[in-house]
Amino acid sequence: MASPLYTVLAFTCTLVLLIFMNQFNTVLDKSEKTDKDFLYLSCWVTFFCLLDGIWGLFASGTVHRNSLFFILSSLSHATAALSAYIWLSYILNFISIERDKAIPAKMLSIALVLFQLVLLLINYKSRFIFDISDTGAYIPRAGRNLLYYCQYITFFVIGLFLAYQTASAKKLAIRRHYAAGFLFITAPVLCGLLQKSFPFTPCASIGSMLGCCTIYAFVISRISRNRDLSQKAVIIAGLSSDYDVVMYMNIDKNQVKYYQVSDKFAPLLWEGRNSSDPNSFDELMRRISVPSEFSDFTEYSTLERCIEILQTAPYYTIPFLANINDHIEHFRLKIASDKSNSRAFIVGIINVDEEHRLEETAQKLRKDLQHTKLIANKDPLTGVGSTAAFKAKCQLIDNQIKAGNNIRFAIVECDVNNLKFMNDNFGHDKGSEYLKNCCNVFCNVFKHSPVFRIGGDEFVIILYDTQYDMRAKLFQKLKSSINTKSKSPKECISFAAGMADFSPQIDESVKDVLKRADTFMYIDKGKMKGKRRSP
Numbered sequence: 001m002a003s004p005l006y007t008v009l010a011f012t013c014t015l016v017l018l019i020f021m022n023q024f025n026t027v028l029d030k031s032e033k034t035d036k037d038f039l040y041l042s043c044w045v046t047f048f049c050l051l052d053g054i055w056g057l058f059a060s061g062t063v064h065r066n067s068l069f070f071i072l073s074s075l076s077h078a079t080a081a082l083s084a085y086i087w088l089s090y091i092l093n094f095i096s097i098e099r100d101k102a103i104p105a106k107m108l109s110i111a112l113v114l115f116q117l118v119l120l121l122i123n124y125k126s127r128f129i130f131d132i133s134d135t136g137a138y139i140p141r142a143g144r145n146l147l148y149y150c151q152y153i154t155f156f157v158i159g160l161f162l163a164y165q166t167a168s169a170k171k172l173a174i175r176r177h178y179a180a181g182f183l184f185i186t187a188p189v190l191c192g193l194l195q196k197s198f199p200f201t202p203c204a205s206i207g208s209m210l211g212c213c214t215i216y217a218f219v220i221s222r223i224s225r226n227r228d229l230s231q232k233a234v235i236i237a238g239l240s241s242d243y244d245v246v247m248y249m250n251i252d253k254n255q256v257k258y259y260q261v262s263d264k265f266a267p268l269l270w271e272g273r274n275s276s277d278p279n280s281f282d283e284l285m286r287r288i289s290v291p292s293e294f295s296d297f298t299e300y301s302t303l304e305r306c307i308e309i310l311q312t313a314p315y316y317t318i319p320f321l322a323n324i325n326d327h328i329e330h331f332r333l334k335i336a337s338d339k340s341n342s343r344a345f346i347v348g349i350i351n352v353d354e355e356h357r358l359e360e361t362a363q364k365l366r367k368d369l370q371h372t373k374l375i376a377n378k379d380p381l382t383g384v385g386s387t388a389a390f391k392a393k394c395q396l397i398d399n400q401i402k403a404g405n406n407i408r409f410a411i412v413e414c415d416v417n418n419l420k421f422m423n424d425n426f427g428h429d430k431g432s433e434y435l436k437n438c439c440n441v442f443c444n445v446f447k448h449s450p451v452f453r454i455g456g457d458e459f460v461i462i463l464y465d466t467q468y469d470m471r472a473k474l475f476q477k478l479k480s481s482i483n484t485k486s487k488s489p490k491e492c493i494s495f496a497a498g499m500a501d502f503s504p505q506i507d508e509s510v511k512d513v514l515k516r517a518d519t520f521m522y523i524d525k526g527k528m529k530g531k532r533r534s535p
Contacts, residue, residue, distance in 0.1 A: 002059035002138070002200035010053030010202040013209040017046040020216060033253070034093050041090045042212050048079050049205040059138050059200060070132045074120050077129070077147060080204060081116040084154045085109045087188070087211070091158055094215070095165070095181050096252050105158075112150045119147060140199055152192050159185040180215060187211040242420050242457075244331075245349040247281060249303060252343045256281055264324060265349075278303055281347070290321040290328060310337045310345055314515075319352065330356040351420065354428050355456030381432060382439040385452035390460060393450065394510040397462075401502075401509060409464055410471050410501045411510070412478070413517040414442060415525060416457040417494040438495050441481045445474055460514070475499050496525035 021042060055076050058069040088109045092102045123129040128143040162182040169175040191207025246260035256278045261269060269275065269284055285302040309316045315336040322331045332352045338344040358381055377389040400407050416438045423431035435457065442451050442459055449467045452460045463471050483493040498520025502513050
């Protein structure tokens, strides 16, 4: 007969899982199938532990109802049988086993579950698995071993497979992933062995609870190791405010998710923004792109080309012409890898007609030899340093870094918000005026630092000497200059900003500092977008 401690331990496991369930919902991403399946598994394990605790009330003699005890015992064994299949389904998804390869394993597990259920039905008459004595004691029979082996053969097989994958994995991240899956399976297996030897202890509940906590601990440790795991959400939030299309592609799962589709592009997606078929993005690019301008990118597969490009660079930008409703416009395709998942990336499409017009103006000015030097070093619209001037400045700083000089500097990157909105609603002249107003703020705050315009709405400031020493105060002053209350382009000032310091311990060039400033800028842009949406 079981001890009353049996029920206490089983209910404790239930309580632990209930406490963690709130954290599971907070940390895990329900849009990801693996995370959603883990939430289902956690709910099932919680139910299993609760049922096990109720069973302990009967097994310890606290409750005396033999017929009800027999039914409850049968239900407990059936729940344990189903648990093996649910655990198998989750672990196959966790380690990203292809669907075709997962089907045989799932079919075998289902067959074992059905076999156990048949045995439990037979036990109702023959009592060869277990029985309940007249005194209300649970009596295990010889057939219980057969039930036990059917339940745990699935765990043993998948555990051996994970052990092999862990040992053979070459990359540390992949090895950690498989090791987490191995520990996830090992916990219920080891506790299952104890359950066989000590049938009146809640080892199965303890093992199931430890298995769930193992996966949760792996998720938390993964976030701790890589603090830019939220880069996906940060970049998507930042791009969505200005871009016409923002999508996330997961290569392993062969899935695409659209986070932003403007009214202009929505009719061009055959299956709409809810489509998860990666081919929908390829079809969109083939329909809108002008062949003579973009044929080398769309002729084979846009997604395949993105994958090739991101093998050599973390992000990439491609300008192209698009035919939207028989009107040819200039767009830019931006690809950014997801640092939290090397087999996934983010794609954004933005209209850059205004930027292209400015570039055309610059090209015309370049033809005049008298303005060659001016065009090379100054932006024609704002009068600040141009992209070429910024690259030249970066080269000078990189030479100092390579020479081992003791150099101190910081980079502030600013991205003007809502430029597209200004152009569409007030006209391009007002949009240019709004852009210059924002640039004037950058120049006024950082009076003794060079300001460069490196994109249509992107600016970079390099801080030296006294302005470097006062960078925190100046950056706060910069952020306090934002004015979003006025709808007038003459008065409205809105931009996202990020700042990063050069560190000789981790930075090899200006590019490394710029990347960090870019990330902080996207974080700031996402926060500003969230504030605009909040009631």
